[in-house]
Amino acid sequence: MTVKMIAVDMDGTFLTSQQDYDREKFKQLYNKMKEQGIRFVVASGNQYYQLKSFFPEIATEISFVAENGAYIVSEGNEIFNGEIDPKTIQKVLQILVNFEEGHIILCGKNSAYVSLNEPDEFVAHGQKYYHRLKKVPDLREVKDDTLFKFALSFPVDQVETVLHQLHVALGDKVIPVSSGHGDVDLIVPGIHKAHGLIKLQELWGVKTEEVAAFGDSGNDLEMLKHAGYSYAMGNGQPEVKAIAKEIISSNDENGVLLKIEELLQN
Missing domain, CATH: 3.30.1240.10 (Hypothetical Protein, Haloacid Dehalogenase-like Hydrolase; Chain: A; domain 2)
Structure with a gap:
């Protein structure tokens, strides 16, 4: 089992109901990801400027598939920008x-x-x-x-x-x-989170079967269908749980971090 990219939705997935996450635990896991050459991607419907505020120390090291894939920034560099006519x-x-x-x-x-x-x-x-x-x-x-x-x-x-x-x-x-x-x-038709992950995979030479993705809502469906390893939150919408390969603990039970910890041990 090889994972080379981990993509997380934010609201209802990575973030708790209090709009935060266990920063100490994530820091330990992120250092392990770096050691293992695994890319960490934030994939959210939210604005890039809001998303990077959650990761002040590493915002220029990680990648953001923001605005549901319409704006992609990796390591501080703009990779893709969608547009509605x-x-x-x-x-x-x-x-x-x-x-x-x-x-x-x-x-x-x-x-x-x-x-x-x-x-x-x-x-x-x-x-x-x-x-x-x-x-x-x-x-x-x-x-x-x-x-x-x-x-x-x-x-x-x-x-x-x-x-x-x-x-x-x-x-x-x-x-x-x-x-x-x-x-x-x-x-924009065809521009969603999965499209964003594909752009980053092309950049890094990551295969689809090496992608792990986490989500809870309708805007995560394409990403979860696309990823080799797909995880729906225990608090996720029914259609998301139906297509994910595994249902994990809720966002308020540290579901994402616990699963990442498990993935890093394999």
Whole structure:
């Protein structure tokens, strides 16, 4: 059993419900990963600037598949940057007007953007995941950035219905995926976490059967289907548990770190 790349989702997977992780234990495991030549990859729907804040000492050593694969940075170097066509951005914003319960963050390479009309509590929620978040008068006027994702938020009990409605309304312009807790991301077709892992594998010569991946939500499905070793969290969504090769302890029980420890012993 050979693992050369370990990819972890963050919210609901690597991070506990308190938005942290056992830093001392991870430090020991990370040093072992380095000794064994195993690459550590953070694969999340969140913004790169937020993700790297969790790993201040090693942010320039590890890799980030951020924004569900739309922005990839490895060892401080930009590897890939997706983009949604500006006309598609305008069309999607037009369609989203019909989803009255939804709140919108438009995500770009330099920053994420939120309308001045959004309630303060939604903006505060967004700032946890987007450390660069600018308030703008009108999302349709955001021009000077490479835009690659919409991050939407709905009441949790509406998500299943909304996902279906978005699929119908958007066609193949952008793909809606659930990222847990009422959040829905609209991503570029074909650009997801698995696409990000493939880019890094090509860079490093890592085979798919040498990849271990951990996740809990709909935006992890492609990555878990792709990886040679796939692990769903005990707290994961049913469809994620159904496709993973193994279900492990929850994010609040150190599930990821315990499994990594096991993988490093083999």
